[in-house]
Amino acid sequence: MNFESELKKGNFLISECVHCKKIVWPPSEFCNQCFKEVSWRKSLYEGKIIEFSKQNNNYFCLVEIENTIKVMGKISSGIPNVGQHVKIERCGIKDDNYYFEMSLI
Amino acid sequence: MPKVGIASCGITKFTKDDSKIESVLLKSTKNLFDNSPNLSRNDIDAVLVSTNNNSKYLSAILSEMSGIEPKIAHSIESLCNSGTNAIVSAYSYIASGLADAVLVSGAERYDSPGQILEWDNSRGEFKHPIFWASIFTKAYKREFSVTDEELAIVPVKNHKQSQNNPNALSEKTYSLEDIINSKKLTDDLRLLDCSRPCTGGASILLASENTCKKFTDVPIWITGIGQKTTSAGFTKNMSFSSMESTQIAASTAFKMSKCNVKDIDVAEVHDAFSVCEPMALESLGFTDKGKGIDMIKDLHATNNLKINPRGGLIGSGHPLGATGIAQTIEITQQLQSCANKRQIANAKTGLVHNMSAAATSSTVLILER
Known part of the structure; x- marks a missing residue:
């Protein structure tokens, strides 16, 4: 299963090593600890804000998902706080870049 | 470990000029030769080029343009610390005995592709x-x-x-x-x-202990x-x-x-x-x-x-x-x-x-x- 082809459809998949039982990030066919093949599953689509800043009127933040994966994305509305929980509302690939749009929980 | 020192340096002014990368490399190399009257082209065993520029084969090109025929010639890229990575490689060639004197030349243009790491998709659209x-x-x-x-x-x-x-x-x-x-x-x-991206070049000559002393009265040791x-x-x-x-x-x-x-x-x-x-x-x-x-x-x-x-x-x-x-x-x-x-x-x-x-x-x- 190709991570990017699913992301294009708006699905955020996570690669997990069958052997180590650990999340492999960035997404890869092989575990970065043991090189065994990974399995793919849907993300919980939830994370927590590690840090954030603002450009013009738009907040962008660094979010940790499932205590492992960190990505940067947009906050759709509201004022974020560090440690606050967020939901990934939308994700995909636009102009060759991944994008993640989160809402505050 | 044998001593490795800095025998000579050359640099250009940092500008916003639209110069060709080969020309920037050559300018700081010329400045290095100008600063070391005892240095001959035959003394140089290796030419290492440090850049994020997409042009290929730049170390061979710089060697040809400078009249050097080195044993070893290749480029080194590691985004913003390409320069010190190239110096460490030069050090290693000398310490191992594979080379006695190495010219390291770094150059970039103001529009360098090294400013954005396209691979890093975890940054999302914030690259x-x-x-x-x-x-x-x-x-x-x-x-x-x-x-x-x-x-x-x-x-x-x-x-x-x-x-x-x-x-x-x-x-x-x-x-x-x-x-x-x-x-x-x-x-x-x-x-x-x-800090602002710009066009500029810097070159340094690394050499073994005895060779260093041929080119400078004040060698600086790494x-x-x-x-x-x-x-x-x-x-x-x-x-x-x-x-x-x-x-x-x-x-x-x-x-x-x-x-x-x-x-x-x-x-x-x-x-x-x-x-x-x-x-x-x-x-x-x-x-x-x-x-x-x-x-x-x-x-x-x-x-x-x-x-x-x-x-x-x-x-x-x-x-x-x-x-x-x-x-x-x-x-x-x-x-x-x-x-x-x-x-x-x-x-x-x-x-x-x-x-x-x-x-x-x-x-x-x-x-x-």
């Missing part, structure tokens, strides 16, 4: 370096209760210091108000907090090397208010050189953005965590040039592939007591800190007279 710099700045300010006004002292100091560097891109000084009132890129970063790469992706950093790779690289370099941070008389640190200077000073061990700004305030108030005497990346400009080499040239000139108005009296031991991609990789060099 430009201003976004990792904003996260670093916000995290640093939050953790240590530092203000924008305090961080603005870094560009004030470094632009001031660059006015004594004839090769610097910056041509003026700025006040704290100028920095604070400069264009707001994000809530946590202003235009004058940033006595410590530390390198660490913790990841490629910005978001893999464990801390956003300190530089883990820098801390590890510094510890390795100090151990190799058998000296410690108190022995350092002068240092070039990688101030890609304002916040990077205090973070680097803390991670290198010059001061405690959160105290970097206090040290910078004190240096600025007393006109002490110890940190970034040539103006750092913010004052000098940041031609990626040339930066680490230009930093090493500055420390070399300081230890040779030929840094003119930038000279730190009686400098005997110096440090170079050069890093890449939000401190995911760092090189630390210790240089001694």
Whole structure:
């Protein structure tokens, strides 16, 4: 299963090593600890804000998902706080870049 | 380990010129030859080119244009710390006996493709370096209760210091108000907090102990090397208010050189953005965590040039592939007591800190007279 082809459809998949039982990030066919093949599953689509800043009127933040994966994305509305929980509302690939749009929980 | 030293240097002015990369490489190499009357083309065993430019086969091209027929010729790329990576490779060739004298030439154009790491998709649509710099700045300010006004002292100091560097891109000084009132890129970063991409070249000749002495009366020895790469992706950093790779690289370099941070008389640190200077000073061990700004305030108030005497990346400009080499040239000139108005009296031991991609990789060099 190709991570990017699913992301294009708006699905955020996570690669997990069958052997180590650990999340492999960035997404890869092989575990970065043991090189065994990974399995793919849907993300919980939830994370927590590690840090954030603002450009013009738009907040962008660094979010940790499932205590492992960190990505940067947009906050759709509201004022974020560090440690606050967020939901990934939308994700995909636009102009060759991944994008993640989160809402505050 | 056999001694490896710096035998000669050459540099160009850092500009916004639309020059061909080959021409930039050739200019600093020519300057190096001009500075070393005893150097002949046959003395050079290896030519290493440091750049992020997409042109191919540049070391062979530079060799041909310079009339050198080296045994070893290739390029080295590692984003912003390509320059010190090339110096470490040159050191290794000499220490292993594969080469006796190595020319390292770094160059970049103002429009370098090395400014954005396209691979790092975990940054989402926020791939430009201003976004990792904003996260670093916000995290640093939050953790240590530092203000924008305090961080603005870094560009004030470094632009001031660059006015004594004839090769610097910056041509003026700025006040704290100028920095604070400069264009707001994000809530946590202003235009004058940033080092600027530019066109520039820097070359250095490394050689074994005896060969070094043929070309200079004052060889400078590379006595410590530390390198660490913790990841490629910005978001893999464990801390956003300190530089883990820098801390590890510094510890390795100090151990190799058998000296410690108190022995350092002068240092070039990688101030890609304002916040990077205090973070680097803390991670290198010059001061405690959160105290970097206090040290910078004190240096600025007393006109002490110890940190970034040539103006750092913010004052000098940041031609990626040339930066680490230009930093090493500055420390070399300081230890040779030929840094003119930038000279730190009686400098005997110096440090170079050069890093890449939000401190995911760092090189630390210790240089001694």
